[in-house]
Amino acid sequence: MQLLFVTATSIALAFSPVSQAADDGAKAVYHVDFKDPTRYSATLTSINNIINYYESELMEPEIHLVFVGYGLRFTTDDDLKGTPYEAGKPLKERRAELKGRLQSLMDVRNVKVHLCDKTRGEVGLDPSKVYSGIELTPSGVAKIAILQSEGFAYLKIQ
Template sequence: MTHFIRLIAILGLALTAFAMTGAAQAEGYGKQKVVYHINYDGGEGNKAYKGAMRNIQNHINAVGAENMEIKVVMHGNGLGLLAAAKGDDTMKTTVASLKGQNVAFHVCNNTLKGRNIDYSNDLYDVWEDDIVPSGVAELSKLQQQGFTYIKP
């Protein structure tokens, strides 16, 4: 099922990329580096998480994936996004599609340890390379590197 979801996400990405070719240049947005900060609960039906991912996709659609460097930093309750995706095929597809457009999802190690979360079993599609020592320190580091901060 996971391979099927990824295949659908990749096909969707290809269609989106084809439709959006040159969109960023037409709109004059240029290249952008952005960090999205998620540290909140998703709410009923994971509405807040789905809204955040929709914001990210809309941002990509406006600027073009080829003109974006996007990182999503999650800590505290924000790890609920990837926990919820573990059991929700729609969220899995959305996360996979965003990753297919080079969106990086960073997970706070402090939260993993503090809440006894096993990233390989409890979260969707998280690898060792996705883990950062501290979510808040990562946010600061990325802003120092010129990333624009957005909290959807």
């Protein structure tokens, strides 16, 4: 009788919502290719909000953030002078705050962050000037496509 109870309990737990860690629905990739610091701030807020939701549903989220083009501006303290991605006054005023929020998402919320190495290379930014914890990927758009093919939802804040 005890064996039957243990077996029935194990089967019930296997199909309960509590056991759905790493649920396929809890996978998202955010795309940042714009230069507006307010829009980027909204992206960071959205990432935090989606993680909070998934965790409230006892789901284990996997979130990626991919920087391409103008998104390069949010991955370094370098002003990128003389490049199309040069930091303007609004970014310079908010850089420390935005950097801290990104670092917190990486360190505390386990967000995986990628920078398009093609974009970085086009402007000659030394890889050592990219924030710690950001992974260089040969092509940011290819990284996004690969993640989408693996079931990640594509999100871009407007």
